[in-house]
Ligand SMILES: Nc1ncnc2c1ncn2[C@@H]1O[C@H](COP(=O)(O)OP(=O)(O)OP(=O)(O)O)[C@@H](O)[C@H]1O
């Protein structure tokens with residue numbers, strides 16, 4: 399049989415008995431302590447804390463009852479067994495009061511002793527097991543409690559962090575909103591200012607183009623005026639020589655009315671052109687007609703400077719929607735830039751055969767009308783190509799340019815859903831290309 403895993407203290411003063419029981423007990427339990435009287439027994443108990451104490455009653459120095467009484471005061475769990483001789487029954491009541499677990503009558507049979515120890519050992523081991531489990535449970539509970547505490551602490555910390563983060567986020571969002579609002583207000587203000595400026599600039603540029611036109615207009619009006627005065631001269635002459643037939647007079651007067659009409663047309667044109675047209679007129683505009691009208695206004699001056707203008711206009715109808723006077727203003731701006739470029743080139747070039755040439759081409763590609771103004775003037779350096787549409791960008795001196803022509807032209811073309819771009823090689827050519835959506839003819 400495997401030894402029981404308990405410790406036993408055996409107290410007996412008689413040497414022989416002690417030796418016999420020691421042998422028996424040693425075989426059945428793992429740990430055995432021996433004492434020879436109550437005092438030694440008490441000391442051994444205090445030193446080793448055995449699970450079970452088996453003791454004789456009558457012993458010198460300190461008897462068994464006194465010993466177990468002391469021990470029971472210190473330890474309510476330890477198992478106590480009294481060995482008593484026949485005739486010692488009077489102690490039983492005291493023993494029971496003390497809390498002794500069991501009695502054995504001497505002489506004790508080996509079997510009885512073994513089975514009692516076995517029985518008590520079962521209880522001790524079960525109790526130990528329960529205690530162990532209880533201890534484990536308490537440790538586990540404690541660990542769980544600590545874990546919970548830690549978790550709670552972390553949750554609390556994290557909650558605080560999150561609250562802080564959320565607060566910061568809300569603050570940041572509010573800041574952003576405010577910033578956005580400010581920005582929006584500023585953009586709106588800026589846009590309003592820009593719009594006002596743009597209107598002023600368009601008007602200003604129109605007036606500048608008017609300067610460009612003045613000479614052309616004078617020339618245009620001069621022609622019909624010349625016709626008128628010649629017609630009147632002729633009539634006067636005929637009247638003086640009284641050879642003026644009614645038919646002759648009629649035809650002369652008709653042609654004079656035509657001259658007057660021409661002058662009226664020119665004056666009307668200039669009046670419409672110079673009016674501040676804030677509201678976009680959405681008319682059908684024949685692009686080729688606007689090109690011709692623009693040229694008719696400036697061709698004389700350009701001839702005076704030997705600037706050749708060649709036209710390659712599309713055969714199809716090039717009709718777009720918009721304001722014809724604004725488109726004309728753009729064309730005049732581009733022609734004025736082209737003229738300046740060829741005049742500059744002619745000043746700089748060594749080439750005696752240089753011809754100042756402006757070519758105007760219009761053609762249709764899918765649903766877009768394309769108009770190109772090409773000149774063989776000084777061209778534009780690569781560094782400037784990206785800036786020429788910027789307001790106030792100019793390479794000309796103060797008298798020759800304000801730097802507004804192209805930026806205003808850009809605004810006008812964009813307003814009419816078109817596009818304007820540039821292509822140039824310095825000292826060779828410049829092409830300003832305008833794309834306008836073709837108007838879908840109304841049925
Ligand atoms: N056909 C061209 N050839 C060479 N350079 C050009 C041509 N068209 C425009 N540029 C360049 O673009 C600049 C800007 O042109 P823009 O018409 O906007 O202003 P500007 O002609 O200088 O002055 P403004 O037209 O206001 O009198 C010009 O100064 C010039 O440097």
Ligand SMILES: [Mg+2]
Pocket residue numbers: 731734735799802803804
């Ligand atoms: Mg210009």
